[in-house]
Amino acid sequence: MTTGQRALPGTLRPAPARDPEMTTHILHVPLIxxxxxxxxxxxxxxxxxxxxxxxVNLSRRELRVTATSDLPACSLIDAMAGIGFPxxxxxPAQLPVDDGRQANALLMRLAVAGFGTMxxxxxxxxxxxxxxxxxxxxxxxxxxxxxxxxxxxxxxxFFANALHAVLALRLNMDVPxxxxxxxxxxxxxxxxxxxxxxxxxxxxxxLTFFLLAGRYLDxxxxxxxRSAAAQLARxxxxxxxxxxxxxxxxIAVSKLAPGMMVLVRxxxxxxxxxxxxxxxxxxxxxxxxxxxxxxxxxxxAEVFAGELCLNGVLEIEVTKASGESVLSRFIDLVDVxxxxxxxxxxxxxxxxxxxxPLVHVLAAAAFGLWLWLAADAYAALxxxxxxLIITCPCALGLAVPAVMTAASxxxxxxxxxxxxxxxxxxxxxxxxxVFDKTGTLTSGSFQTDSLEGWKADELALLHELAGASRHxxxxxLAEALPQAQHxxxxxxxxxETPGCGMSATYRGRLVxxxxxAWLLGTAGENAGxxxxxxxxxxxxxxxxxxxxxxxxxxxxxxxSLDETGLRRILLTGDEEEAGKAMAARLGFxxxxxxxxxxxKLDYIxxxxxxxxxxxxxxxxxxxTGAMAAxxxxxxxxxxxxxxxxxxxxxxxxxxxxxxxxxxxxxxxAKRRILQNFATAAVYNLIAVPLAFAGFATPLLAAxxxxxxxxxxxxxxxxxxxxxxGAKSGT
Amino acid sequence: MxxxxxxxxxxxxxxxxxxxxxLWSVGNHQYDDLEGEANRILDPRHDDEPVTGxxxxxxxxxxxxRV
Numbered sequence: 001m002t003t004g005q006r007a008l009p010g011t012l013r014p015a016p017a018r019d020p021e022m023t024t025h026i027l028h029v030p031l032i033x034x035x036x037x038x039x040x041x042x043x044x045x046x047x048x049x050x051x052x053x054x055x056v057n058l059s060r061r062e063l064r065v066t067a068t069s070d071l072p073a074c075s076l077i078d079a080m081a082g083i084g085f086p087x088x089x090x091x092p093a094q095l096p097v098d099d100g101r102q103a104n105a106l107l108m109r110l111a112v113a114g115f116g117t118m119x120x121x122x123x124x125x126x127x128x129x130x131x132x133x134x135x136x137x138x139x140x141x142x143x144x145x146x147x148x149x150x151x152x153x154x155x156x157x158f159f160a161n162a163l164h165a166v167l168a169l170r171l172n173m174d175v176p177x178x179x180x181x182x183x184x185x186x187x188x189x190x191x192x193x194x195x196x197x198x199x200x201x202x203x204x205x206x207l208t209f210f211l212l213a214g215r216y217l218d219x220x221x222x223x224x225x226r227s228a229a230a231q232l233a234r235x236x237x238x239x240x241x242x243x244x245x246x247x248x249x250x251i252a253v254s255k256l257a258p259g260m261m262v263l264v265r266x267x268x269x270x271x272x273x274x275x276x277x278x279x280x281x282x283x284x285x286x287x288x289x290x291x292x293x294x295x296x297x298x299x300x301a302e303v304f305a306g307e308l309c310l311n312g313v314l315e316i317e318v319t320k321a322s323g324e325s326v327l328s329r330f331i332d333l334v335d336v337x338x339x340x341x342x343x344x345x346x347x348x349x350x351x352x353x354x355x356x357p358l359v360h361v362l363a364a365a366a367f368g369l370w371l372w373l374a375a376d377a378y379a380a381l382x383x384x385x386x387x388l389i390i391t392c393p394c395a396l397g398l399a400v401p402a403v404m405t406a407a408s409x410x411x412x413x414x415x416x417x418x419x420x421x422x423x424x425x426x427x428x429x430x431x432x433x434v435f436d437k438t439g440t441l442t443s444g445s446f447q448t449d450s451l452e453g454w455k456a457d458e459l460a461l462l463h464e465l466a467g468a469s470r471h472x473x474x475x476x477l478a479e480a481l482p483q484a485q486h487x488x489x490x491x492x493x494x495x496e497t498p499g500c501g502m503s504a505t506y507r508g509r510l511v512x513x514x515x516x517a518w519l520l521g522t523a524g525e526n527a528g529x530x531x532x533x534x535x536x537x538x539x540x541x542x543x544x545x546x547x548x549x550x551x552x553x554x555x556x557x558x559x560s561l562d563e564t565g566l567r568r569i570l571l572t573g574d575e576e577e578a579g580k581a582m583a584a585r586l587g588f589x590x591x592x593x594x595x596x597x598x599x600k601l602d603y604i605x606x607x608x609x610x611x612x613x614x615x616x617x618x619x620x621x622x623x624t625g626a627m628a629a630x631x632x633x634x635x636x637x638x639x640x641x642x643x644x645x646x647x648x649x650x651x652x653x654x655x656x657x658x659x660x661x662x663x664x665x666x667x668x669a670k671r672r673i674l675q676n677f678a679t680a681a682v683y684n685l686i687a688v689p690l691a692f693a694g695f696a697t698p699l700l701a702a703x704x705x706x707x708x709x710x711x712x713x714x715x716x717x718x719x720x721x722x723x724x725g726a727k728s729g730t
Numbered sequence: 731m732x733x734x735x736x737x738x739x740x741x742x743x744x745x746x747x748x749x750x751x752x753l754w755s756v757g758n759h760q761y762d763d764l765e766g767e768a769n770r771i772l773d774p775r776h777d778d779e780p781v782t783g784x785x786x787x788x789x790x791x792x793x794x795x796r797v
Binding site: 039108111 | 741
């Protein structure tokens with residue numbers, strides 16, 4: 001492609017004004033990885049009619065498209081799928097509005113603090129090198145001039161936080177930090193104005209700088225955590241169609257009571273638990289069983305709120321009020337599990353809880369000691385302040401964020417997206433992994449290899465019939481078959497018989513595709529859901545066997561997990577037989593089948609109660625409870641929105657191969673965090689006695705802080721030469 | 731000493747200039763997609779003529795933009 005042949009995206013287009021007729025969509029596109037992708041996507045999308053501008057953000061794997069408001073997001077997504085980049089929309093409303101603004105404000109404070117630190121330290125070096133008298137006084141005054149306004153601006157987050165804590169009668173890490181900064185600034189100002197000997201402006205500024213850096217990294221590492229319970233609640237329809245004396249009226253679902261009759265049309269969700277009285281249809285019960293294959297509902301069958309009716313009109317008698325449905329109960333369970341999970345106390349918080357009181361105690365002790373020894377309040381105060389500054393652990397503020405940021409970046413390049421700041425700590429202690437079957441270990445689609453030796457016209461007919469049905473097996477079939485040309489009029493009257501199959505007329509003959517029993521006209525026996533038959537009248541029946549496709553690389557991945565000695569368990573909502581078959585195929589020693597979502601949650605809770613540390617790998621709505629209850633959770637990228645919302649880690653790309661790498665990386669990260677805590681402690685152990693003895697000059701404080709912070713950061717970013725480099729996941 | 735009286739304010743001003751330039755560049759979204767910008771250089775279409783700045787990104791900016 002040479003220049004001059006086409007316009008570079010965006011350059012020749014004027015930026016549209018903030019036009020109410022334009023909307024911006026943000027799409028997440030996990031497969032973007034290089035220049036070629038950027039060029040391909042931007043060219044294609046910018047050429048789409050209605051699109052004003054499209055720009056890729058490679059770091060976030062996002063595409064931002066501004067288009068006319070009547071262009072729906074799904075056409076954008078289809079266009080992306082057409083060039084080989086599956087995408088999904090991130091709802092801007094779901095992102096906290098000030099998310100970017102908060103990070104930006106922090107970055108500004110950080111930049112200003114950095115500027116202040118460097119400049120004041122320049123002046124301090126002059127003093128340490130031996131400036132004295134008037135020169136030193138002048139330098140101190142300039143340091144005060146720079147330092148005080150900058151501290152007032154940059155250290156605000158700490159002051160605000162500390163104030164909140166103190167007003168609530170608590171102590172957090174920000175209280176000693178704020179005290180140290182305030183006292184240092186005021187005492188130093190006094191010294192500067194009265195020809196004193198020591199000022200601590202550079203110490204206060206570098207403390208602010210390093211801590212802000214830690215906070216900024218921490219903020220950037222966090223992704224919006226969305227509540228799974230809220231996602232699940234979307235499956236509850238707010239309005240239902242009540243059938244009373246032959247008339248249909250709308251009624252709020254909360255008003256449904258046992259005994260009422262409701263009507264459900266194709267494409268609608270069933271509003272309440274009940275019994276089917278009239279009609280037949282296939283229903284998608286995946287939120288309950290996790291299985292992609294729909295269930296056939298016939299009169300007398302039990303139905304559940306949240307099921308999606310695929311292809312028939314149903315009249316249902318309500319048996320439970322809306323708050324009592326299986327789905328509602330499950331949502332409550334998930335809510336409780338999520339709240340329990342929020343109580344996890346991060347390593348950083350635990351360290352801070354020890355440190356905060358310690359710093360205060362030491363400073364107060366120093367003050368008391370020197371007051372007693374020297375009877376000079378001012379000298380005691382200066383020593384107490386220097387103790388306060390030196391014990392203030394800026395290394396501690398960087399210990400965890402530095403490791404997390406470095407780890408996130410490395411993991412992202414291996415196709416692993418960390419969504420929670422404490423995910424790695426929790427994953428590092430895991431000793432049991434629970435896998436869901438469908439959609440996690442399997443790709444959720446089906447394969448058939450029974451298409452050998454079919455004639456061209458049979459295949460074409462098969463494609464036509466399969467394409468007209470919403471049944472997942474039919475859709476899998478339609479995608480697997482090539483399209484063929486058929487003169488219009490050759491195929492007529494394509495009809496779907498819910499629960500049974502598709503039929504049509506082709507050149508006067510009846511063609512059927514569907515369940516064996518319906519096809520052959522034999523009664524009963526619709527078992528063996530994985531089998532379809534195809535018959536053109538007058539020819540023999542052709543059978544289609546479907547089997548679940550296991551995700552590529554799963555067997556190898558499980559083998560490498562076994563090498564690490566982790567226990568693995570298979571939980572599935574599918575039937576006993578299917579579960580056992582998969583367990584045998586993949587070498588799972590423990591397997592439970594027929595698990596409802598609540599049962600999965602209870603199983604995980606029981607495992608935890610018995611002392612295990614559990615990682616849950618799932619993909620569907622029926623796994624969200626288990627994931628909220630587990631110590632940590634992982635989902636593949638193709639998982640349902642609700643599952644992705646609640647998970648700690650998302651494995652981008654097609655499969656689960658990155659899982660062993662994630663586990664290894666988590667252990668390394670935790671080790672480094674603890675090393676960093678130790679480093680921070682060691683520096684303080686050396687510096688504090690010196691401060692107590694009155695030897696803490698500003699020079700010592702600056703050295704202690706900078707050295708400890710740099711050590712901590714270098715420890716976080718060093719490559720793992722022992723193991724990590726070789727074990728790549730993708 | 732008199733040299734310092736002049737030099738220190740001058741160096742501060744220069745430093746301040748640098749700070750303001752940095753803050754402007756952050757506000758101008760230049761740090762939003764470091765990998766992307768690095769990769770765009772490799773696009774052969776840009777070999778003969780430069781691409782105009784981040785105007786493309788500004789296209790479609792809305793009040794609730796996530797930065």
